[in-house]
Amino acid sequence: MPLPAEERARLKRIAFEIRQQIVDVTAWSGGAHIGGALSMTDILTILYFKYLNIEPAQPDWPDRDRFVLSKGHGGVGHAVALAHRGYFPKEDLREFNATGSKLGMHLDSRKAVGVDVSTGSMGHGLSQAVGLALAARVLRKNWRTYCIVGDGESNEGSIWEAAMAAHHYKLANLTAFCDRNHMMIDGLTEEVMGLEPLAAKWTAFGWQVRSVNGHDFDELADAVEFALANADGPVMIIADTVKGKGVDFMENDPAWHYGGLGGELLAKARASLERMA
Numbered sequence: 001m002p003l004p005a006e007e008r009a010r011l012k013r014i015a016f017e018i019r020q021q022i023v024d025v026t027a028w029s030g031g032a033h034i035g036g037a038l039s040m041t042d043i044l045t046i047l048y049f050k051y052l053n054i055e056p057a058q059p060d061w062p063d064r065d066r067f068v069l070s071k072g073h074g075g076v077g078h079a080v081a082l083a084h085r086g087y088f089p090k091e092d093l094r095e096f097n098a099t100g101s102k103l104g105m106h107l108d109s110r111k112a113v114g115v116d117v118s119t120g121s122m123g124h125g126l127s128q129a130v131g132l133a134l135a136a137r138v139l140r141k142n143w144r145t146y147c148i149v150g151d152g153e154s155n156e157g158s159i160w161e162a163a164m165a166a167h168h169y170k171l172a173n174l175t176a177f178c179d180r181n182h183m184m185i186d187g188l189t190e191e192v193m194g195l196e197p198l199a200a201k202w203t204a205f206g207w208q209v210r211s212v213n214g215h216d217f218d219e220l221a222d223a224v225e226f227a228l229a230n231a232d233g234p235v236m237i238i239a240d241t242v243k244g245k246g247v248d249f250m251e252n253d254p255a256w257h258y259g260g261l262g263g264e265l266l267a268k269a270r271a272s273l274e275r276m277a
């Protein structure tokens with residue numbers, strides 16, 4: 001079902017602001033994993049501004065939904081989303097990745113407010129999400145666990161061990177997204193280590209799979225609603241996205257996996273986001 005027009009417009013506005021801030025923080029910090037942060041911005045937006053049952057003023061609220069950024073190198077996007085949701089002042093983002101800062105390139109749950117799990121070593125986050133989902137069952141809690149996995153990250157064998165466990169334990173309280181931007185650090189996923197047929201792989205591992213446009217809030221919402229209504233087991237939402245989404249000179253260029261925005265590049269990136277908004 002389509003989202004109400006006002007809600008779609010609200011989410012689009014927030015995603016635009018988050019992308020602008022990701023660009024700013026990348027410039028301030030000297031460099032960040034910007035391509036993959038921009039590709040997953042709409043997923044982060046719909047989670048943090050529609051679905052996650054959280055209390056930013058009470059980050060340790062025991063009944064909160066959990067979120068794991070398995071592709072932890074996207075910390076710049078996660079940090080910006082957390083600041084926008086009110087976990088800490090946006091001003092703190094000026095210190096992103098500075099020595100001694102609470103906000104490192106890969107976010108540390110002991111330092112960054114609102115981060116449930118430290119990630120960055122790829123392939124581990126989905127297993128941790130499985131653990132959190134199992135914990136909710138053992139504790140008889142209703143909170144849900146959400147996780148974003150990278151497509152390049154899916155080369156890690158541990159992702160598929162987690163996939164097997166989630167199906168084995170029928171974790172219907174676990175919803176994962178694959179940020180399917182078709183690129184990784186050093187090129188196209190299908191050239192480095194082919195993943196296709198990806199949806200069929202997750203289905204074969206026992207997950208219910210939804211394939212959506214990862215920049216379309218209506219499609220993302222439909223898929224999450226499906227997961228919320230589903231009691232049979234874990235759901236994988238394969239979100240087709242564009243690496244560098246919104247910044248014309250970054251889009252679909254693997255060279256922008258990580259980069260800085262010195263000189264004129266910051267103004268160019270901001271102008272591109274304005275044009276594409």
Ligand SMILES: Cc1ncc(C[n+]2csc(CCOP(=O)(O)OP(=O)(O)O)c2C)c(N)n1
Binds near residue numbers: 152179181184185186
């Ligand atoms: C275990 C491990 N190996 C290597 C890396 C280095 N690394 C960081 S990002 C990346 C590629 C990730 O690709 P993908 O998951 O598709 O991320 P995205 O394109 O969405 O940024 C690699 C190999 C790492 N962080 N962890």
